[in-house]
Amino acid sequence: MVNLLKVERLSKSFKGLQVLKNVSLEVESEERHVIIGPNGAGKTTLFNCITGVLPIDDGVVMLNGRKISGLPSDTRVANGMARTFQKNNLFGNLTVEENLHLAINACKPYRNNIIKPFRMYTDLLQETQELLERWNLWERRHRLVNELSYGEQRLLEIVLALASKPKILLLDEPTSGMSPAETLQTTQLIQSLPRSVSLLVIEHDMEVVFSIADRITVLHHGELFMTGSPNEIRGDERVKEIYFGGGAMAHAQT
Numbered sequence: 001m002v003n004l005l006k007v008e009r010l011s012k013s014f015k016g017l018q019v020l021k022n023v024s025l026e027v028e029s030e031e032r033h034v035i036i037g038p039n040g041a042g043k044t045t046l047f048n049c050i051t052g053v054l055p056i057d058d059g060v061v062m063l064n065g066r067k068i069s070g071l072p073s074d075t076r077v078a079n080g081m082a083r084t085f086q087k088n089n090l091f092g093n094l095t096v097e098e099n100l101h102l103a104i105n106a107c108k109p110y111r112n113n114i115i116k117p118f119r120m121y122t123d124l125l126q127e128t129q130e131l132l133e134r135w136n137l138w139e140r141r142h143r144l145v146n147e148l149s150y151g152e153q154r155l156l157e158i159v160l161a162l163a164s165k166p167k168i169l170l171l172d173e174p175t176s177g178m179s180p181a182e183t184l185q186t187t188q189l190i191q192s193l194p195r196s197v198s199l200l201v202i203e204h205d206m207e208v209v210f211s212i213a214d215r216i217t218v219l220h221h222g223e224l225f226m227t228g229s230p231n232e233i234r235g236d237e238r239v240k241e242i243y244f245g246g247g248a249m250a251h252a253q254t
């Protein structure tokens, strides 16, 4: 296994409030790495810094051996990084298929030079069909996104992120706001993603965390508290103290 993503001593402040302090973490190729931590620990800010949504104050972010901190988000996507957001980023008044056309088009060399309707671009149509069939959305392709269930919308967001054929996919709370059935479905979807796509996931639901993680990083007050295997995290009394308050861990072991 090799380091695909490497974050070294990353720091970030908002108007004097330091939100991330010297955070370092690595995601190996094929790894499924989950970030946990109490509300306000800095998890989403870390994602925003890694993906270029926010500039960093200090430190470095490397992807596949190349320094990407300082590069714009779309260049990071072109280098193999994709993400989803806590609140979805879909076009609600377009269909499932149209949303995917836009996502795939954004990754094409001809993206700024579209002179024909999308239906004339056979490579784009084929990739759309493959993704929608693979993720069981083909039957729903003509539905407006606003008409989908919340769980289907979150699923579509992951599918859109896959359109850029990422080497690493960052998922920000993929099960937040979902019903238990949708959470189970999304967990299974994440488990079924190809191992060739490494994952960095922020997640609060401990059952989801322990069912997908190869390794877990705990953030606390903007600092890296601990990185370890699921068993190491589960067995660490200090982690239980700061995050779980005892109960959630015991539940997650069942």
Ligand SMILES: Nc1ncnc2c1ncn2[C@@H]1O[C@H](COP(=O)(O)OP(=O)(O)OP(=O)(O)O)[C@@H](O)[C@H]1O
Pocket (backbone or CB within 6 Å): 014, 019, 037, 038, 039, 040, 041, 042, 043, 044, 045, 046
């Ligand atoms: N744009 C911003 N301006 C000022 N403060 C911010 C900004 N974004 C985040 N913060 C602050 O940074 C801290 C970390 O927020 P962040 O959203 O990264 O935490 P989190 O661990 O993702 O929390 P949650 O689990 O609740 O989503 C919080 O105190 C938050 O109020």
